[in-house]
Amino acid sequence: MERHRTRRTWGALLALAVAGGLLATGCGGGDDTGAHRAKDAAPAPAYGGGSVRRQDTGGQGGGQDERGFAPDPSADPADALFTFALDVDTASYDYARRTxxxxxxxxxxxxxxxxxxxxxxxxxxxxxGNGFTVTVDGARTGAADWSLVRVGLATRDAGPADERPPAALTFVLDVSGSMAEPGRLDLAKQSLGTMTDRLGDDDSVALVTFSEEAETVLPMTRLGxxxxxxxxxxxxxxxxxSTNLVAGVETGYATAVEGLRRGATNRVVLISDALANDGETDPDAILERIDTARREHGVTLFGVGVGSDYGDALMxxxxxxxDGHTVYVSGTEDARRVFCDQLPRNIELTARDAKAQVAFDPHTVADFRLVxxxxxxxxxxxxxxDRVDGGEVGPGHTVTALYAVRTRPGAHGHLATATVRWLDPTTRDPHERSGTLETGALRESVWSATPRFQVTAVAAYFADALRAGEERHDRLPGAPGLTALRARAHDLAGVTEDEAVRRLAEAVGQADRSVG
Known part of the structure; x- marks a missing residue:
């Protein structure tokens, strides 16, 4: 078997990136107005044309107040808008559970x-078909005039493997010394074997490994x-x-481009603890390498994090x-979910460069904050x-954005309109779809809303509690203590009969005990 090697040693770049904080998917209430081509579209529902003031925008606008909330929208109607790229990553939650x-x-x-x-x-x-439905609903928190508003976007269900385009997957596997920890490399090998058996005969696989240098162990090979x-x-x-992650990713992308299949989904799957300690120290090199492969060849990335010590920010x-997603694997259960459920769903794309924009009515909304x-x-x-990058989303996904919203006392009427815009993954034609929410549709309490809304609230409040140590972090309105939150999660696990919610209740209980 021919083996290709690269002796570029760029990995310490990533250690530097981690140290500098530079770098950091699972197997309704709104109106649905339908998709339309952007050239025929009216302006997005909005109450002004400027940018939301943000705490950290990288030059995109002004700033939020010291609590992270937007200013009073009535003072400047432009402040009633909020725009973001979609994201279906889940690694942060799974790594927090592991910790x-x-x-x-x-x-x-x-x-x-x-x-x-x-x-x-x-x-x-x-x-x-491709694209999204839009659901917008909400419930009052019990804190004066504050509500949680949920903007939910859903793609079509994933179909059988023989109904999707073929895939060309380049697995880039970390075989550095840190991967010798029990449950890392052995788990990755077992998962790759299971994934290989589940792919179709028309799918292709390549395998790249890296430690102090990178090696193409298997060029792109049709599975049939x-x-x-x-x-x-x-x-x-x-x-x-040692871990030369940059060399691994560079060789992985080179292998993916060399084995590129037109009409197929070309994706690099990076499996690593992202703890780099060898190689080049320029943090922009790997990012530019990924960006070039993404723009010129349409190769996307699926990052799988492993290990108790994990470079989460970098991955x-x-x-x-x-243009990809990250997940975290801590054991065989997670591995089965990722490689047998999530990764197959991410082989195909239903939307490219997807963005959402939420317009709050300044006549009814005083403050709001995206969680x-x-x-x-x-x-x-x-x-x-459409030249500005958005998020790539596959079938079977949902994307949820939760807002804390303070309504004006006694205000009634239109509260918000949410619009999602995406490009067709094949034609690159733009489409949009919208949903709306009225103040009268707000549930009287978060805890009398639908069970799935309540799970969303518990998850958000849990993250909020874990972030409480951050400087200038202000708690979400109506936040219960961890003990009460754990009881809510436990009850919801019974109502939903959902093992994932049971694990959430367990994690909240562990966090509560660690405080006590």
Whole structure:
């Protein structure tokens, strides 16, 4: 078997990136107005044309107040808009569960609330074809005039493998010394073997490993008649020494481009603890390499994090730059879910460069704040600029954005309109769909809303509690204590009969005990 090697040693770049904080998917109430081509579209429902003031916009606008809330929308109607790129990552939640199970509290900087919320099944209606349905609902929190408003986006259900385009997957596997920890490399090998058996005969697989250098163990190979070859390559994998992650990703993308299949979904699957300690130190090099492959060849990234020590921030940033997603695997149950459920769903795309824009009516809304999505915000004026990067979403996904909203005392009428815009994954034609919410549709209490809305609230409040140590972090309105939150989650686990909700209740209980 021919083996291609790269001796570029770029990995310490990533250690530097982690140290510098530079870098950081599961197997309704709104009106649905239908999709339309952007060139025929009226302006997005809005109450002004400027940008929401943000705490950290990277030059996209002004700033939120010291609590992270938007200013009074009536003072400047432009402030009634909020725009962000969609994201279906879940790694932050799963890594937090792992950390709590090990008896520690996760670092608040690793908590991304949207990844907690997006880790759970939702009750949104799904579309028949590509694109999204839009659900907007809400409930009052009990805190004066404050409500939680849920914007839910859903793609169509994933169909059988033989109904999707073929896939060309390049697995980039970390075989550095840190992967020798029990449950890392062995788990990855077992998962890859299971995944190989579940892919179709017309799918292709390549395998790249990296430690101090990177190696193409298996070039792009069609599975039909060659599954044994793929299994043999997986069986040979052993851990080595240091972690040159940059060399691994660079070689992985080069292998993916070399084996590129037109008409197929071309994706790099990076499996690593993202703890780099060897190689080049320029943090922009790998990001530019990923960006070039994404723009010129349409190769996307699926990041799978492993290990009790894990470079969460780095993996998350790599996936964002590579138009992909990140998940975290802590054991065989997680591995089965990721490789047998989530990854197959992410082989196909139903929407590219998807963005959402929510317009709050300044006559009824005084303050609002999006929960999470801190690094996914987009300038409001760029909502219909299709050159501006959005999120890539596959079938079977839901995306939830939760807002804390303070209504004006006694206000009645229209509260918000949510619009999602995306490009067709094949034609690149733009489409939009919207949903609305009236104040009269708000439930009287979060805890009398639908069970799935309540699960969303518990997940958001849980993330909020874990972030409480962050400077300038203000708690969400109506936040219960961890003991009460654990009781809510336990009750919901019984109502929904959902194992994921049971695990949520367990994690909240572990966090509560760690405080006590």
């Amino acid at each position: 709590l199970a090990d008896g520690s509290r996760p670092d608040p900087s690793t908590i991304r609330p949207e990844e907690f919320v997006n880790s759970f099944r939702q009750d949104y209606r799904r579309p028949d 008649g060659h599954r044994g070859t793929v299994h043999d390559a997986i069986d040979t994998l052993r851990t080595r020494s 998350e940033r790599l996936a964002d730059k590579g 999470g999505y801190d690094d996914r915000r987009v300038a409001d004026d760029d909502f219909r600029n």
